[in-house]
Amino acid sequence: MVNLSSGHGKRPTVNAQPSPIDAASTDAWTKLEAHAADLKPDLRRWFDEDPGRAERFTLKAADLTVDLSKNLITDETLALLDELATSVNVTGRFEAMLRGDKINVTENRSVLHTALRRPRGLEPLVVNEQDIDADVHEVLDRVAAFADDVRDGNWTGVTGKRVATVVNIGIGGSDLGPVMVYEALKPYVHPEIEVRFVSNIDPADVYEKTADLDPETTLFIVASKTFTTLETLTNARLARTWLWEQFSARGIIDDTDAARTGAVAKHFVAVSTALDKVAEFGIDPTNAFGFWDWVGGRYSVDSAIGTSVAIAIGPDRFAEFLGGFHAMDEHARTAPVAQNVPFLMGLLNVWYTNFLGAHTHAVLPYAQYLHRFPAYLQQLTMESNGKSVRWDGTPVTSDTGEIFWGEPGTNGQHAFYQLIHQGTRLIPADFIAVANPARPLKDGGIDVHGLFLANFFAQTKALAFGKTEDEVRAEGTPEEIVPARVFPGNRPSTSILAPELSPAVVGQLIALYEHITFVQGIVWGIDSFDQWGVELGKKLALEIAPAVSGDGLALADQDPSTRSLITTYLEMRQD
Ligand code: F6P
Numbered sequence: 001m002v003n004l005s006s007g008h009g010k011r012p013t014v015n016a017q018p019s020p021i022d023a024a025s026t027d028a029w030t031k032l033e034a035h036a037a038d039l040k041p042d043l044r045r046w047f048d049e050d051p052g053r054a055e056r057f058t059l060k061a062a063d064l065t066v067d068l069s070k071n072l073i074t075d076e077t078l079a080l081l082d083e084l085a086t087s088v089n090v091t092g093r094f095e096a097m098l099r100g101d102k103i104n105v106t107e108n109r110s111v112l113h114t115a116l117r118r119p120r121g122l123e124p125l126v127v128n129e130q131d132i133d134a135d136v137h138e139v140l141d142r143v144a145a146f147a148d149d150v151r152d153g154n155w156t157g158v159t160g161k162r163v164a165t166v167v168n169i170g171i172g173g174s175d176l177g178p179v180m181v182y183e184a185l186k187p188y189v190h191p192e193i194e195v196r197f198v199s200n201i202d203p204a205d206v207y208e209k210t211a212d213l214d215p216e217t218t219l220f221i222v223a224s225k226t227f228t229t230l231e232t233l234t235n236a237r238l239a240r241t242w243l244w245e246q247f248s249a250r251g252i253i254d255d256t257d258a259a260r261t262g263a264v265a266k267h268f269v270a271v272s273t274a275l276d277k278v279a280e281f282g283i284d285p286t287n288a289f290g291f292w293d294w295v296g297g298r299y300s301v302d303s304a305i306g307t308s309v310a311i312a313i314g315p316d317r318f319a320e321f322l323g324g325f326h327a328m329d330e331h332a333r334t335a336p337v338a339q340n341v342p343f344l345m346g347l348l349n350v351w352y353t354n355f356l357g358a359h360t361h362a363v364l365p366y367a368q369y370l371h372r373f374p375a376y377l378q379q380l381t382m383e384s385n386g387k388s389v390r391w392d393g394t395p396v397t398s399d400t401g402e403i404f405w406g407e408p409g410t411n412g413q414h415a416f417y418q419l420i421h422q423g424t425r426l427i428p429a430d431f432i433a434v435a436n437p438a439r440p441l442k443d444g445g446i447d448v449h450g451l452f453l454a455n456f457f458a459q460t461k462a463l464a465f466g467k468t469e470d471e472v473r474a475e476g477t478p479e480e481i482v483p484a485r486v487f488p489g490n491r492p493s494t495s496i497l498a499p500e501l502s503p504a505v506v507g508q509l510i511a512l513y514e515h516i517t518f519v520q521g522i523v524w525g526i527d528s529f530d531q532w533g534v535e536l537g538k539k540l541a542l543e544i545a546p547a548v549s550g551d552g553l554a555l556a557d558q559d560p561s562t563r564s565l566i567t568t569y570l571e572m573r574q575d
Contacts (some may be wrong), residue, residue, distance in 0.1 A: 017105050020390045020525025021088045023350075024397040028084035036355035037082055041072040041490040043464045061341035062327035062508045067495040070464040071348055072356065078359070079132030081347040082337045084523065092344060094515075094520045099334065100294070104529035105391040111529045112292075112515065113299035117325035117507070127294075135292070135331055140322075143307050144315035146269070150219065151190050153315060158266045159252060163219045166195045166295070167209060168308040168551035169239060170223030171231045175199040177301025177510075178223070180376035181309045181321070184369045186311040186504045195308045198239070201231040206238045215246035215267070222270045223305050225276035225297050230538065236268075236281065245266055271304045296529050298379045299514060302507070317503045324507025332515045342512050345430075345494065346519025352428045352492070353520075354398045360431035362420065363406035366456040369501055370432065370509075377513055383531045383559060384517045390525035400524045410455050421463060421487055429493045431460055432509070436500040456495075463491035514543040 023029055047053055047069075057069035085091070091496075100110040113126055114134045125132045149155040153162035168178055175372050179197040182189070189195070196209045219331075220239050224232045244253070244260050253259035261282065270278040270288040273295075278288045288302035301309070302325055310318040332342045352358035361381075363374045386401040407415065409431070420427050433456045437449035466489025472482050498505040521528030547554035547566050555563055 017103060017391065019392045020394075022397050022525065023084060023088050023523045026084065026087040027078055028087045030302075032077075032080045032084065032351070032355050035076060036351075039072070039074070039077075040159055043070060043072075043490050044466075046074070047465075052333065059339055059341050059344070061335075061512065062324065063498050063502075063505055064341070064508055065497045065514065066341045066345075068344065068348070070460055071492045071494060072490065072497065073348070073351070076343070077351065078338065081344070081351060084350070084459070085337050085343060085347055085519075088523050089345075090337070090519055090522050094332065094518070097360075097518065098329075100125070100132070103391075103527075104294075104296070105525075105527050106530045106532065109292040109529070111296065111299075112294040113302065114325075114329045114511075116295065116302045117298075117322040117511075118325070119301060119326060122393065133161075133190065139289055139291065139304050142309050143304050144318070145290070147307070147310040147315050147318070148312045151193065155219070156266070157216050157218070158263050159216045160246070161216045163311075164192060164194065164217035165213055166193060166219050166221060166308050167198060167204075167213075168195060168221045168223055169198045169232055169235045170305070171199040171222075172228060172383075173297030173300050174223040174225060174232065174305055175231075176372070176379050177298070179309050180372040181301055181306065181371075181506055181510075182312055183372050184501060185309070185317070185321075185503055186365075186369055187315050187501075188317050188503065190206065190312060193312060195312050197308075198235050199231065201234055204233045205444075206242075210239065210242050215250075216252070218243070218267060220268045221308050222268060222272075222278075222283065223282070223307070224271075225273050225291070225300065225305075227270070227272040227274040230541070232497045233281070240268065240282070242263060269307070271307055292498050297316075297531075298383055301510065312494070321503035321507045323503075324504030324509075325511040326516070327504070328508045328511035330387055340377045342515030343519050345512070346516040346540075348428070348494070348525070349402065349516065350518050350523050351424065353400075353402050356426055358426045358428055360403040360405060360425075360427055362412075362427050363404060363460075364409050364412055364429055364431050365406070366409040366431060366452060367501055368408055368431040368440065369457075371408045373432070373509070374404065376510075377404050377406075377488065380513055381517050383534070384486060384528040385521050385524065385526060386533060387524075387526040387528075391527040392525075396524055396526060400520075400525065400526060409459065413455065413459065417459065420491060427491070429463070429491075430496060431456055431493055432496045432498075434498045434501045434505070440503060460493045460495055462487060463489070463493050465489045466491075508533070 012385055022110035054067065054069045058065065058067045058108055093103065097111050098114055102108055102110050104111050110127055112132060116136055117127060120137060122133065137213045150163050156162055160192050175197055182195050198206045198209045222236045224233065242358045243263060247253040248255060253263050264282050265284050265287065268283050270283045272278050272288065273291055273293055275285050275290055276290050280283050289307055291300065291303040295303050302322055306318065331339060337343050349361060363377055365373050382401060388396050388400065390396055406412065420429060422435055433453055441448050469482055477485055518528055547558055555566060558566065
């Protein structure tokens with residue numbers, strides 16, 4: 001591992017959390033190193049010699065069937081990973097999260113996204129004398145009532161017209177979750193309501209998303225946990241100005257503060273933990289939906305941050321979506337490690353990252369509706385586990401945080417699969433597919449979804465078993481290009497199959513990856529719930545902004561490269 005950290009001594013613990021257990025010092029780790037050194041991956045032979053392999057390594061988690069058999073693992077690998085999980089107390093940390101311990105150490109917070117999807121009627125979850133279930137369901141009920149009002153046309157704009165377009169303004173977790181789920185559940189969306197998502201501070205984003213909208217039928221949701229995020233607040237102000245200008249140009253509102261406030265009241269709602277800042281922005285707090293500091297941004301789509309989704313698919317479907325999360329939570333909480341899909345997938349990621357030298361991990365949904373899932377996972381996994389210090393401030397003792405990436409199949413097949421099949425790098429890949437398509441079209445008599453999934457099955461097969469020189473030659477390939485046409489195989493993949501892309505299954509998939517991410521964080525001893533690494537750039541952008549606007553002193557204050565870049569920008573800029 002390259003040492004990229006600046007070196008830290010032992011730090012006092014921030015709260016009463018126990019120090020992380022150093023996984024790299026455990027016996028299990030040493031045994032895994034020896035096991036990896038001895039391992040000669042041979043999926044062809046492993047399957048030939050072990051007819052039960054596929055069945056033994058295929059597990060169920062809620063509605064998901066997960067085939068781990070095409071991974072570079074043996075029974076011994078799994079036994080050692082299980083031992084590693086025990087050594088670092090994965091189960092204990094998971095339970096600590098569920099009961100509300102402040103495992104987000106550097107922010108001194110509980111991590112309770114699993115409480116967002118607890119159904120009514122369970123033994124109440126009380127943390128610091130706060131009835132978490134009651135708080136959650138109070139907000140959920142308000143979100144559901146609001147969603148119904150918008151869907152039924154009871155919520156109208158200033159001119160009495162019902163909402164046709166909802167524009168969610170947010171970024172990071174306040175965008176990626178809702179947009180990914182909205183796209184995933186398109187077949188369930190209200191036929192007369194469209195949701196759009198504005199995130200980038202590039203003004204092109206808000207411009208393009210509003211240019212063709214009718215302000216009378218548009219509702220903006222400003223979604224921001226902190227309600228301080230530069231991008232979101234800038235876009236919210238731009239949207240508010242757009243609304244006012246459109247209304248005044250049409251003679252719908254007068255040029256008075258009262259008229260403008262009235263327009264905002266009917267066309268803006270907010271989702272935030274900072275309801276005071278929502279009020280400062282001019283949104284009536286009765287039109288705001290709260291959540292809590294124990295919900296991380298990238299773990300928040302199942303909180304009020306999902307309001308746009310609740311409007312789109314309706315409260316009943318949203319409840320099914322939450323039910324899916326809970327089903328996966330229950331699986332993770334109750335299944336022994338050897339049968340626990342998120343735990344095993346997290347441990348496998350550790351296996352590939354720390355013992356087999358993988359740096360990246362592909363996620364390849366064979367479901368067009370999941371086209372934003374890899375982007376969503378990038379924040380979930382990389383903002384969570386891209387850390388080089390542990391939760392007690394000491395340096396990590398192994399590599400952490402692999403790079404997640406992907407595109408939907410089959411598009412990826414015609415782009416980057418070449419490298420996965422024949423490149424020099426080991427890239428574990430998760431393939432995700434559903435059995436029943438939302439759009440079962442036929443080409444002539446042929447079921448196109450079947451053809452699509454034939455590709456899914458073919459790719460994992462090709463990756464695992466490859467094609468030998470002899471097989472290539474037997475096809476009559478000219479000798480000089482035989483090497484180029486050989487597929488080495490032993491490229492690991494996990495296949496995830498669900499009956500259909502229902503709201504519940506989407507919830508299950510998200511919870512699955514949330515728990516995979518956490519398990520990796522536990523092994524690495526890091527706080528998977530803070531994100532200090534995004535702060536420096538945000539602060540510098542504010543410091544640099546005056547230089548970009550022509551403040552000579554601020555420009556002079558910059559390092560030579562930054563100064564030169566800004567100067568070049570100012571010279572190029574024409575207005
Ligand atoms: O990028 C950092 C971050 O804090 C993310 O963790 C978060 O999801 C995003 O910014 C948006 O934050 P907020 O919801 O507070 O606007």
